[in-house]
Amino acid sequence: MWSDEPVKNSTLFYTLYSDYLTNYLTTYNINIPAFRKMKKDLNNPLHRWIIFFDNKSSDELINEVIEMDEDIKLADKKFNELLSDESIPRLSEDK
Secondary structure (H helix, E strand, O other): OOOOOOOOOOEEEEEEEEOOOOEEEEEEEEOHHHHHHOOOOOOOHHHHHHHHHOOOOOHHHHHHHHHHOHHHHHHHHHHHHHHHOOOOOOHHHHO
16 A cells, blocks of 8 residues: 555645644655555544545445544534635635
8 A cells, every 4th residue: 555656646644743843744645546445444543534534435434433533523523614614715616
């Protein structure tokens, strides 16, 4: 699943870390098509997050990982709050 080669149809996940002296950005390139083909381990937090972010995950599976993981549940709540806020422009409509 992991490779140094460029990957088509992949998604980048960004994580911002901060400490007392510096801020830095770490990027992870995840091969979503390869992930879709492999067996999912819902006990693995990384698998749960990828399922949550993958737009081709079934609603049932997304709901299952939301119920399993408090952090994903909070992210889903915040995401839904943003979607319901009419003052925030929808990027997809701007394209």
